[in-house]
Amino acid sequence: MTSTMLAECADCPIRHRAVCALCEPHELTLLEDIKYYRQFAPGDTIVWAGEKLDFVASVVTGMAALNRTMEDGRRQITGLLLPSDFLGRPGRSSVRYDVSAISDVSLCCFRRKPFEDLVESTPHIGQRLLEMSMDELDAAREWMLVLGRKTARERIASLLAMILQRETQAKPADAGSALRIDLPLSREGIADCLGMTLETVSRQLSHLKRDGVIQLEGRRTVLIPDMDQLLLEAADDADGGVLD
Amino acid sequence: MTSTMLAECADCPIRHRAVCALCEPHELTLLEDIKYYRQFAPGDTIVWAGEKLDFVASVVTGMAALNRTMEDGRRQITGLLLPSDFLGRPGRSSVRYDVSAISDVSLCCFRRKPFEDLVESTPHIGQRLLEMSMDELDAAREWMLVLGRKTARERIASLLAMILQRETQAKPADAGSALRIDLPLSREGIADCLGMTLETVSRQLSHLKRDGVIQLEGRRTVLIPDMDQLLLEAADDADGGVLD
């Protein structure tokens, strides 16, 4: 379904799911005056926790993270935003986490008020948003299993598998050849995603490499010779297939 | 807002948020033939992972849990369903987790197809569902901080605070008097919520009692003499207040 949506949007200047629903000829014209683009560099804070936001947005390129930080500095990344992901909340203008750019990020932003009006007047869009937020909810719950019950090794494998699945669904990838991830996250970023320390991340990556599950090329590139092996390490139920 | 919605529904036979949006005189009549009730006893499985569901539902009374279980038996509760919570997914009929009753649960169920039609034809309802699923998404992300970064003691306090906040928002509670939680979850259930073992749960409850943060009355009743103290133990940011 997702990839179908992308295909339908081939001629839309904004190539991501959130907007695809808006990309029918009529709405597209309508949108021209309520949307605009913003760029961010790695490390930039896109949204501060509690800040009032006058826009919602959809990620076009790059990776961003939702961070919850405690007073004493403990941090948890509670979500990764990849191209097509939606940022913000129609109907509420601030959130309790902040959003920061991991790599160079470009957002397609929509001014809040006209966007909310659009959602109200275009059921199609509201339904798409509902579907997307429920997908995110399922993903968040899946991640709770990782954080609550998986070992360090399983967590690393789960993260790699998750990113790989997100990337290959966007760009189907030639079957057979080794899969490649160009990880924009630092070791510390990975640690904050997985609820562990950067040292443990580093060690487990080394172990997975030693055991032939992954190869490391430079600091940020991971090669996966065998996706099934990785999924095994992630201790995921076999069926990663889409339900329904 | 939530409590307002409840108040508006005073004359609706189904007293919970999900349905409140449907409880305007016109829809209520309409709904009579697509909704029905179901009851479950503690331990009952309401939905099996992967099972095809022909309904969506809203919790009327009781508590249910969403469980993810791994092949080797490790389990994580990825969500608690309390009265007013929504169960199911319009537009998709199966999920990867199963749902089990913690206490006696009664559900108000809606036949899937007519409900989906209703959502499509009544933007009001779709918007309410969107709002609810985004609330749940925020809650799930909040929980990821608990699972990823909090200590055992903080986790227990966080769970008690979360349940307390859910209950007092439903039924405002007389300020001043000690707050009471009648915990339907067993020690093992709490452990599976918090990603720990039942022994650790038991120990930390004892410690919190020893330190005067809580009192235990029998096995399932917890008294909270000072909510602020509890929130301090939970290491939550001060403002539990609703944003916006």
Add this chain to the structure above:
DNA sequence: GGCACGATTTGATCCAGATCATGGTAAATG
């Protein structure tokens, strides 16, 4: 190229929470 500094790896040690083990208590059952 060579230098400097942040990112990463790797080693040594520690500790919070898991695991293993035992006994207590209250509700369910015959």
Add this chain to the structure above:
DNA sequence: CATTTACCATGATCTGGATCAAATCGTGCC
């Protein structure tokens, strides 16, 4: 009422991952 059974508390020990502490490795910069 006696007995079984599920739950719960608590003690003893173990261990995975945290913490502390150096080396290396890359990368950008002069």
